[in-house]
Amino acid sequence: MTSLAARVASTFGSDGALARRLPALQRRAGQAEMAQAVSETIADGGILVAEAGTGVGKTLAYLVPLLLGGVRAVVSTSSHVLQAQLAQRDIPALSEALGIPVRTALLKGRAHYLCNHRLEQTVRMVEGVTGADPRDRADLATIRHWALQTPSGDFAELPGGAVGSRWRVHLGSTADSCLYAECSHFTACHFRRARLQAESADWLIVNHHLYLAEMLIRRTGQEPWLVGRDTVVFDEAHRLPELSRAMLGHSVGQQHLKHLATEFAQIAPIEAPGMQPWAYLAMCLGQSVDELGAALTHMVPLQPRIRWVNGSPQGVQPFQWTRLASAVADALQAIHDALVAAAQTSPNLRSLLQTVIKVMQDWRVLLRGPEANPNPVAQWLAWEGMHTGEPRWSLVQAPVAVEHGLSRWMRDPQNAGVSWVFTSATLGNDAALDWFTRPMGLQGLKPLKTVRFDALTQRPDQMAVYIPLDLPDPSDPLHSLALADGVAEWATALDGRTLVLTTTVKAARRIAHRLRWRLDQTGKNTLQVLDETLASRERLLAAFRQAGSLGDQADSRQDFSQRRGAVLVVSMAFWEGVDFPGEILQLLVIDKLPFPSPEDPMVQARALVGQSRGLDPFEHTFLPDTELALRQGAGRLIRSYCDEGVLVVGDRRLALRSYGQQLLRSLPPHRRVMDAAQLAAELQRLRLTRASTRDRSLF
Secondary structure, eight states, X not given: OOOHHHHHHHHHSTTSHHHHHOTTSOOOHHHHHHHHHHHHHHHHOEEEEEEEOTTSOHHHHHHHHHHHHTOOEEEEESSHHHHHHIIIIIHHHHHHHHTOOOOEEEOOOGGGBBOHHHHHHXXXXXXXXXXXXXXXXXXXXXXXXXXXXXXXXXXGGSSSHHXXXXXXXXXXXXXXXXXXXXXXXXXXXXHHHHHHHHHHOSEEEEEHHHHHHXXXXXXXXXXXXXXXXXXXXXXXXXXXXXXXXXXXXXXEEHHHHHHHHHHHHHHHHHHSTTSSOHHHHHHHHHHHHHHHHHHHHHHSOOOSEEEEETTEETTSOHHHHHHHHHHHHHHHXXXXXXXXXXXXXXXXXXXXHHHHHHHHHHHHHHHHOGGGOSSOEEEEEEEEOGGGTOOEEEEEEEESOOTTSHHHHHHSGGGTTOEEEEEESOSOSSTTOHHHHTTTTOTTSSSEEEEXXXXXXXXXXXXXXXXXXXXXXXXXXXXXXXXXXXXXXXXHHTTSOEEEEOSSHHHHHHHHHHHHHHHHHTSOOOEEEEETTTSOHHHHHHHHHHHHHSOTTSOTTSOGGGOSEEEXXXXXXXXXXXXXXXXXXXXXXXXXXXXXXXXOHHHHHHHHHHHHTTOOHIIIIIHHHHHHHHHHHHTTTOOSTTOOEEEEEOOTHHHHSTTHHHHHHHSOSOEEEOSHHHHHHHHHHHHHHHHHHHHHTTO
């Protein structure tokens, strides 16, 4: 029988099935080589960690061996968008091209599915409240109508996404609140149906968060859907260390506690009327959470992460923290005791009790602080929702190393014989891919193979790199303003087609504001400036793509949304997973080198752990993180052999510091633009080339 590796090689050959049935598909040496490595891992077992640079085509490189091998697989991605792309586009197209059918199921986390029991409870509670908010009644009417028709219960399919997102926390399925077989809606449970469909599918398409969450549940002896698969593939695997730290840690937040108080106040009086002072207990929890939030707002700056210092968040006196946090703990304990006394009267109260127990356990761990944990951990106070004007706090503790997470699950006897594939465009800066394999605990597992496949872009003439040395120092408040002035000139020369990636939300807003002002000063502004304050991520990307595809013939007198060019100014959330093919993007500007903040608690904890092992924090923590983030950001520019563009890094440290050469070498092959005159000539060349291509297309 022909081996899997031989069949994969034949499929990728110049006269193979892919070339015959997908003639537009570009042949890529790295892709075929990676497919061989994946096929060997599937056939022989073990672990493959494959870094596949931009343009290699890693998706096809692992899908083809999976399909030809006839294996039952789990494919885990970093987002729901990539899940949908795999399930709705990539897999069906490949299956049809090769003539091999495969049953796939896309599964999201519980919270994305409507819980009919919780809907029934919520409707009953809202209808029983005199003077209930008319908006709540209208939203619930919309959801109830949808609930009668939806076959999946996926909130993403609910007409009017805002309604679904607003009510998901109240109506979504959760492991803590699930009544399982005791639920009157058990046979019609949307999540249960999705689970059953997933168990019978050949390939299961999930996201990393769901896989890790279910892995932790399975370790307690529940829900065996993860086992029984031949191969598990983690695409965009560079996200796994951070997500694993979050999943293996502890977190309790203001929003969670307030929701718990509301749910308790609504459910308990109905399930056990008069047994306990339910309303008073709920009020005590709500007031203690409000008091803590008000104090934190006044004492702690609204920054994403506030360090934990000497038993309390930085800026809060330990005695103040103890008093406020203990009040929350006391309120939780009172609710717990009341539920214990009444739990046997109702499955709903028993479910609610389990939720309270879990919150209490996490809160106790957090109050004891990182010093009480025998393993290295980081702890911090996190702020979210600052951009909405409604900041919400969370208390978080996360492990520095996650060797006892996924790698322990991989060693579990029930996973014997499973092949594991981890792939991403950025997994390390050495042959061992140490940045990824060490924290994930993979280096002790056998057999382990690490391999790097270079980015598709091998031609240095495709990308030019410019480092403006006349900009202020990156720490200077004037840096963002000066860079924005440069972007105005450069983007005008290209009629837009410019993406600005910043390392902070604050910098993105400063640059966008200054850029609008600078463009307006010209008196003939035909560029629109898009930023994160204007619309959602999806709408921003769609608007930028539309602007880049309108062409140079667009009338500048059109309304704002139809102007011929655009500059997109965004922060770190857009540094990966963004793809602008062809001439839509020709200028990428990165404001500063993406060094991790030395004030970040997790970065500090990782550096201290490395230092305890004799490793230099800068060389082994800060610089590798910066290199991988820079590569991720720069990877937005050149996505195919046909793309051309200029990368501007507005940080003169890249040219002047000793580590700059290491960072430059990590970028795809490129040529340097040495001064403003050369940059202007390069931009003019790109514009003329674009015009020439357009003119030729007219004949």
